[in-house]
Amino acid sequence: MSWALQIRWLWFQKTDLNRPWKGLDIPVHSNAVALFHISIVSHVGQGTNTLFWSDKWLFGCSLAELAPSVVAAVPIKIRQQRTVAEAFMERQWPRDIQGGFSLVWLYEYFQLWDVLLEVNLSEDNDQHTWRFDGSGSFSTKSAYQAFFNGAMTFEPWRRLWKAWASSKYKVFLWLAIRNKCWTVDRLARRGLPHPDRCVFCDQADEDIQHILTDCVFAREFWYKVLAPVGMPANTPGQDDDVFAEWWKKARKHADKTKRKGLNSLIILGAWTLWKHRNSCVYEGVRPCIQLIMREFNSERQLWHLAGPDRCRL
Incomplete structure (x- = not known):
């Protein structure tokens, strides 16, 4: 969120020339600067508010994308200051280039030269x-959402991280939903000692x-947990073999006033x-x-005393 708000400064710096802090050095994180540069497309008019070497102004791309070898030969300070208007004034842009040349560089340079010959500036203001x-x-x-483009989604995040519960319980359930707990299947893959079957039912391979949810012992436990609060129908059935999906279904079928309490209860x-x-x-x-229910009810009483009223069932 901090980076997204910093990008707001960069946006105003680019689009609102009347800001009193225009031209001052703004403390912006490098990640915010990087996202800003890939998110802005400039439409050149006079060219006075668009950077020639670094902004995306030519066919929706920056020159670094079209001619990377040429841009690499331009000092960074010049890239950060040279505007389109200055670059076209008396053909200033070729004089910005410094460094050794190669066949690739020559090819990119002449291609860029031909393209820039067709660019005509106007009297309009630059648009971004x-x-x-x-x-x-x-x-x-x-901007905030853009930082998460391509990120892996975690569907139960809201009902897990927004629930009233201690962090250690939430982290455990986060790992469980992602199948990262050290159960028999995980231990076996690594050649570590492990039980042969589920210690609860001794009938199936354990994960x-x-x-x-899928173990008959777990289903009996959930029935005894949910029945006293009037939700026996939400007990996992034979088809409920994925915990996160069962949790989602149980919450959906619960009364809206009880959903916060149900989340804490399930955690x-x-x-x-x-x-x-x-x-x-x-x-x-x-x-x-009987033993697991005593443990559950004992802990639940402590949660009941510590938790807010809206999270109680």
């Missing part, structure tokens, strides 16, 4: 378009999705199942519904 908004104008929201229930499973694996405890 923000690519990440349909209106063409900058918004902090679109974290099985432990939290606590998943954590309790995981702890009970570890006690069975590492401490020799036998799976027991």
